[in-house]
Amino acid sequence: MVSLMQGRLPINQDVLLMQKGMLARKVRSKSWKKLRYFRLQDDGMTVWHARQAGGKAKPSFSISDVETVREGHESELLRSLAEEFPLEQGFTIVFHGRRSNLDLVANSVEEAQIWMQGLQHLVDFVTSMDQKERLDQYHDWFQRGDKNQDGRMSFPEVQRLLHLMNVEMDQEYALQLFQAADTSQSGTLEGEEFVEFYKALTKRPEVQEVFENFSADGQKLTLLEFVDFLREEQKEGERASDLALELIDRYEPSDSGKVRHVLSLDGFLSYLCSKDGDVFNPACLPIYQDMTQPLNHYYINSSHNTYLVGDQLCGQSSVEGYIRALKRGCRCVEVDIWDGPSGEPIVYHGHTLTSRIPFKDVVATVAQYAFQTSDYPVILSLENHCTWEQQQVMALHLTEILGEQLLSTTLDGLLPTQLPSPEELRRKILVKGKKLQTLEEDLEEEEEEEVLESQLEGEQEAKPELEAQFESEPQELSPRSKDKKKDKKCKPIMCPSLSALVVYLKAVSFHSFTHSREHYRFYETSSFSETKAKSLIKEAGNAFVQHNAWQLSRVYPSGLRTDSSNYNPQELWNAGCQMVAMNVQTAGLEMDICDGLFRQNGGCGYVLKPDFLRDTQSSFHPERPISPFKAQTLLIQVISGQQLPKEDMTKERSIVDPLVRVEIFGVRPDTTRQETNYVENNGFNPYWGQTLCFQVLVPELALLRFVVNDYNWKTRHDFIGQYTLPWTCMQQGYRHIHLLSKDGTSLHPASIFVHICIREGLEGDES
Structure with missing residues (x-):
């Protein structure tokens, strides 16, 4: 059978050479560098590797796993080996999700180029495959089921394939489908016969039923x-x-259907499986929110200890942490800076065994990746532990490397009355950190310096003989700045050149909400540990909401989370906290919630808070929400599932017994979960047909998470896939939910089919 690649991909010299294979060094660290033989398989979709040419090969990766290919000089690991291998011979394969990069060194620059160009060509091809080709899964299934690779499939091979597809089918029914498809009566399926068998297998009776409910003749839907x-x-x-x-x-x-404006069953199914038939409203995918409000009116996608790609005690620090965070839409990244050797500041988790990276490498990485995913501002949250001298080096690196991207003074040089908007700060990098004085004093000083300069110029023109006097005593013109200098001598903790780079995000200690209101300014921001923030929500939830309506807050995970686990960000968003920092390297429920919120608005990293969280007089209390918020009732009929994967495809184990759990996260009274029964032995096309009902007081803050699990009565259910989205981005009606892995990558074509209905008010509400 012609493979997908041979049939569709234009012949490419690089791809043909990749199919011959290449001996290259696989590099994991400075000491782990091993020769491996890599070869692109004939299907053009998978790369296998062996210890040597002709050796026992095993799968290395699939082209659909690859996000991009980078040149050698972009890898800090390959750069550290530049004395051993020319950087031009090295390249890095970057995968979707959290899978570690693969660093390779080819034997020649030519071979490196062939693989880099060939891989990128294949990645571009996979990315551009349209929905129809993606749905045509039968090529892949045929390859996997045709055990002896003779281009024909016998009934025993079909039975094995059904097991691979995760479906346990009555043998007689399977044989019936097989014989109906075997039009040549050869006892095997080939080419189009297999396509017919696959179509019969993937028939969707539940979709046909919906179609027939609206179609007068059962054949088509008229306009x-x-x-x-x-x-x-x-x-x-x-x-x-x-x-x-x-x-x-x-x-x-x-x-002809297009011309007559009618929709066939195939067209109807295509629509239901498309972006338009998705549970996520396509209107919420681009940037659709008002981006001209002050920064504190937005939730900001934030990362904690961004330099870590592992745990907090002895994990690896790497600029890869910044690349991944920025590429997934984080707009606030954290940098812990300590004094390093040779006068160069370093970044790592202080007083731990985590590895160290030069501060200037972090700044260069931020400069390169800051605006690849989003044009909206990036906040560098500096945890500065350096001496005066190395702070000066920090300031120098920030100004020289970031250049025009760095915001180093107010936008118009005037004193603002509120924080600027994401729109006004497009493609700007802001520094958040401690500051020696207020913004007012900064601007006054700048003004005094300008006045002083112009006075000096005027005096020099008029009376050149006074030049020497001005040179020796210019400060006499400004007694105020003289006092300042004395002040600075008393507190050499912070270097003025670094302090000056903090403009709209001056870090201040939090004492109480009253103290902040009386002593702090809108451009001053406080950080809270998760424990402190949660206790403030309980003690003074409404005061916290009002505080976050005029000032920015950053919340960070407890120091006890040494394994880089995460808290649930939802309860902090409920109080209007903007920068709720996550360990983005750690997959799981909490990151699903975070990804779910920031999936909207173009994935730009900024989401506008609901109006009741932007009002400094707000009466909203996250623990005790009361009207005027519009309660709603949600009815979800969980209908069916499609091609649900096993958790581990390599294990020959029983077929999955799937169940669907719907979880709601929002204010405390709204946070709940319900689940369907499980369907025994069917991951291919399970049918549930069960309706779940939820009542939600504050829909503006709610997120929904759909989880599919493999029922297991002995242990916790095994996770199969999930999808999380904001309530406000959910479409009603018959919708498909396209599942994501633990890591947030697509599990295509796995999905669940649901019907969603939202009604105003609480049903059965006595009031």
Whole structure:
């Protein structure tokens, strides 16, 4: 059978050479460098490796796992080996999710170029495959099921394939489907016969039922029937008529259907499986929020100890931590700086065994990656432990490396009355840290210096003989700055050149909300440990909400989380805290929630807080929410699942017994979960048909997490996949939820099919 690659991919010299294989050094550390033989398989979609050419090979990675390919000089590991190998011979394969990079050194610059260009060519091809090709999974399944690789599939091979596909089917029914597809009656399936078998296998009776409910003849949906479906079920309202035409044009496979404005069952299924039929509202995917409000009115995607790619005690520090955080949309990254050797500051988790990286490398990495994912401002949260001398070096690196990107004075040189907006700060990097004085004093000093300079110039023109006097005593013109200098001599803790780079984000200690209101300014920001922040929410939740309506707050994980685990950010967002810092290197429920919130608004790292969290007079209390907030009732019918993977595809184990759990995270009374029964032995097309009901007081703060688990009565259920999204970005009607792995990467084509209905008010509410 022709593989996907051979049929679709234009012949490329690099790809052909990759299929011949290459001997290269796999590098894990300065001491671990081993020769391995890498070869692109004939399917063009997987790379295998062996200890030597002709040796026993095993899969290394799939092209769909690869995010990008980087040149050798972009890898800190390969740079550290520059004396052993020319950097031009090295390259790095970067994978989606949290999988470690693969650093390779080829035997020649030519071979490195062939693999870099060839891999990038294949990655671009996979990325550009359209929805239809992605749905045509049968090529892959045929390759996996055709055990003896003779291009034909016998019934025993089909039975084995069904097990691989995670479906336990009645043998007689499977044989029936097999014989119906075997039109040549050869006892095997080949080419189109297998395609027919696969289509029969993947038939969706539950989708057909919905289709037939709206179709008069059961064969097609006319334009008016489709408009009715979009209006009644999908709650598309006024735009249903225009949308129906657009969707038929986009998803109907037959040209005659497009011309007649009708939708076939295939077209209907294509629509339901597409972005338009997704549970996530496509209107919330681009930047759709007002980006002109003050910075403190937004939740800001924030990372804790960004330099760590492992645990907090002896994990590895790496600029890779910054690359990954910035590429996934983080807009606030943390830098812990300590005195380093040769007068160069270093970054690491102080008083621990974590490895160290030069501060200037971190700044250079931020300069390169800051705006690759989002144009909105990046905040460098500096934890500065350096002596005066090395602080001066820090200031020098920040100004020289970041250049125009660095915001080093107020936007217009004037004293602001509120924080600037993300829009005004586009492509700017802001420093958050301690500061010697207030912004007012900074600006006054700048003004005095300007006045002094112009006076000096005027005096020099008029009376050149006074030049010497001015040179020896210029400070006499400004007794105030003289006092300042004395002040600075008393506190040599902070270097003025570094202090001057902190403009809108001056770090101050928190004492109480009253103290902040009476003594602090809007551009001063406090940090809270998760424990302190949670206790403040309980003791004075409304005061915290009001505080966060005028000042920025940063919350960081407890020092006890040495394993880099995370807290649930939701309860801190409920109080309006903006920079809720996460250990983004650690996958799990908490990061799913964080990714879920920031999935909206173009993934730009800024999400506008609800209006009741932006009001300094707000009466909202996150622990005791009361009206005027609009309560809603949610009905979710969990209908079916499609091609759910096993947790570990390499293990020959029983078929999964899937169940679906729907979790809601929001204010405390709204946080709850419910689950369906499990379906025995079917991960391929399980059917549940169960309805779950939720009542939510504050929908503006709620997030939904759909989790699919493999039922296991002996232990905790095994995780299969999840998808998390904000309540406000959820579409009603018949929707597919496309599942993500633990790591947040796509599990395509795994999905669950649901029907969602939202009603105003609380159903069964006696009041």
